[in-house]
Amino acid sequence: MFKMKNLGLALLLLSAPTWALSWYAWNRYEVFPVSDTVFEVVERPGSAGGANDYWCGAGDYAQRVLKTKTNQKIYLWKAVGKSVTQPGRKRAVQFSLTPPDNPSASPGYSLSVKAVGDSLSTAAAQRYCYDNIDRECSISPLFCN
Numbered sequence: 001m002f003k004m005k006n007l008g009l010a011l012l013l014l015s016a017p018t019w020a021l022s023w024y025a026w027n028r029y030e031v032f033p034v035s036d037t038v039f040e041v042v043e044r045p046g047s048a049g050g051a052n053d054y055w056c057g058a059g060d061y062a063q064r065v066l067k068t069k070t071n072q073k074i075y076l077w078k079a080v081g082k083s084v085t086q087p088g089r090k091r092a093v094q095f096s097l098t099p100p101d102n103p104s105a106s107p108g109y110s111l112s113v114k115a116v117g118d119s120l121s122t123a124a125a126q127r128y129c130y131d132n133i134d135r136e137c138s139i140s141p142l143f144c145n
Contacts, residue, residue: 023065025057026129031065032085037098042083043091051111052128054080058095059125068097070123075099080113 022030022042030042041057043049055074062068075096083092093113103117111128112118 023061025060027053027056027060029053029057030086031057031061034085034094038077038094038096040083040085040092040094042086042089045089049080049091051113052131054093054113055111055120055125056129056131058093059120059122059127060129062095062097062122063126066097068122070121072097072122073099073119074122074125076113076116076118079116 022032025031025041028044029047030044032040032042034040039058039061041054041061043053047053058074062072062074063070075098076093077096077100078094080091080093083089084094086092099119100116104115
């Protein structure tokens with residue numbers, strides 16, 4: 001009986017969803033490592049999913065988890081599309097601290113999550129977290145005190 005309980009517990013832990021491995025950015029977008037050099041920012045269900053939200057998640061993760069310097073470049077690695085870390089989630093963007101081998105055409109002057117190779121410094125990306133500070137604080141005042 002005891003061995004059966006332990007086996008059941010072990011199987012339950014092994015089958016736990018990958019959300020247990022996620023990290024939440026300031027705007028509550030989830031961030032998951034894809035590889036040693038690439039991470040994915042996954043849209044929060046029910047959110048508008050603007051480019052600034054993905055860049056906020058990337059900048060916040062780079063600053064607070066990866067402990068990068070504020071001038072470290074973050075590169076758009078894979079344009080907005082289906083999540084590879086969270087099957088069934090339809091909108092996610094992959095970023096890296098190293099430039100991709102095959103960037104899109106030269107970067108534009110507008111914020112985008114479609115042009116592979118676009119980049120921002122960690123500080124510039126993280127600043128997008130504070131664009132909607134009033135809205136975020138009304139939803140979750142815990143982070144705003």
